[in-house]
Amino acid sequence: MAKEKEQDKQQDTKPQEELTEWQKRNIKFLKKKEAEELEKKKQQEKMRLERNPYAASQKQAEDDEDKDSKEKVADKASDKKKESSEFSEIVESDQPKPKKVKKPKEKKERSPLQKAIRHALPVLLGAVLVLAISIFLVSPLSKKKVITVEGGNRATQEDVLSASGISSSDYFFSFILNRSSYMHNILKNDKLIREAKMTYHFPNKFTIKIKEYNIVAYAQTDDGYQPILENGTRLGVVSSQDLPDNFLTINLSSEKEIEQLIKAFSKLDKSLVQQIQIVSSADSSTTSDLLNLEMHDGNTVRVPLSELDEKLPYYDKIKQNLTENSIVDMEVGIYTTTSTIESEAAAEKEKAQNEANADESQTESTDESTELTESNDTESQSEVSQEASATSTETDAVNDTSSTQQ
Template sequence: MSEKKKIVSIEDRIPKLKEARRKKANRRLIMYLSFFFLLILLIIYLQSPLSNVQEVKVSGTLHLKEEAVIKESGITTSDNFWKVNRQEVASTLKEHTEIKSVRVDKQFPATIMLHIEEEDRVGYVQKNGGFYPILSTGEQLTSYKTETPSGDAPILIGWKKQKYVEQMTKELQQLPESIAQLISEIHWKPTDQNPYKIHLYMNDGYEVIATIRNFSEKMQAYPSIVSQLDSSQKGVIHIDVGAYFEEYPSKKNEKEGNSEDE
């Protein structure tokens, strides 16, 4: 026997089709209304102080003050967070003499992060009763005066001619940081025969007599020379002509010398 097919009349189907269409239309209406209200809320947010920059943070600075960097960037809390142009801010900051590189990040909801890399300081020139930094670019910060250097670079004392300061700066730029950190002071000690003569005082207690010319190359031998000396020996290391060590006179020899003079 064949199965009987259930026949649904058109009158029964129409209400179900209408209900399905109504639900679909309602879902579409809800979607459109939600999108519309979200758009309205977005517009209100962008036009309100809620979308302004709330905080500017700075990282990576050693010598520069955070307040100065923020001021230099031009970003204020009245600026719209979304309208801050990261490339423009970075370009503005890189015009600063002491800033080597910048990365600007946006941290939702309203924080701007400035990642700074400063130019290294290779020395400090002592003059006019203060100390002026020399950057790795060779530029002296004549507008920046400090009473006490931070100890991150050697102090240049007695340098009266800019010509020799510039040459010394170039040599310091080429000197490995591990060796540069050992230098406390560099005194310019010109003679009639050698206007390039310099006298260094080292942080490990030694002195060094050298010349500006090829200083960075000859100073490479310093750690090797010191490693061959007894730790109790202190004196002057000569690297201007050849390389040799001259120990300080002992107190006994000094007394004998004084008695002979008498």
């Protein structure tokens, strides 16, 4: 036992050498082989003991002694094994792990028939596709299509299809390719429509979605009221039953002024435009485009058409301070007045005008009398001169006669 302890100490003091992977596998193989041989010997010994009972009891005693000694040796070996395993773990952690080499995948070789099919497959698919398209174009299905129109209130489906130029003889594929041109025709030929878009649904259904221009005002004519759209287009005369409860009436004769007015309205807030009831010309001698706006609240606004989108928004603030129906004049600056004040001012102006006219007429009559007096004086003077000349003529004649007699 003392010798074994000394040997263990000597082994512990020796530096542990690093084992290679092959050495580890070899040691493992040897241990396995040794265990197999030991197991084989045990089997043989067991068979021998079964034949000789006395030897079996003796062997049992020896085995007990060997067992005790082996347990001690095993304890020491386990301690050594732990130390060596810890050391090997430290060494393995320091060493880089070997990279796994991927085995190249073996490619399966295709047969000549498979290669031929693979090369011919794209050609076959293309030929089948061309054949299917050709059959479809020849068949009546190539011209069969279902078209619906959505979003129209005033424009009917017949009107939209007529404006688009779509024909029942148009082929399916040409119809798909020329969708943009059809939509352009709708916007060009139908003034009611602001936007048009076509969508396709399998297999042969098409939907045309349209958006129409809104009616912003009505023009009053001798025949009735004509709706005016956002783009300035006038529609046909509508009956009084088709008119809404509150609507804007435009009484302007110039189409250019109406288009300019609609553009100005598009820049204003909708709530402000809805307050206007009637738009008419103010017939101003100083401002040719001055408009007269009659509001639903009873007020009147005078504003130039060229400055409508700039000045009219101030009306919302001004009307809050008005206590009675007033006139908001925005022709030059902005000020408020009333019809009473304006009528009084107009009466005073007319009175002053009449007085001025009377003064002018009196001055003219005075001038006429002066001219008449002067003309009379001139005539009397001419008569006196004529008489004097006649007298002198007679005197000369008498003198001539007397001289002749002598």
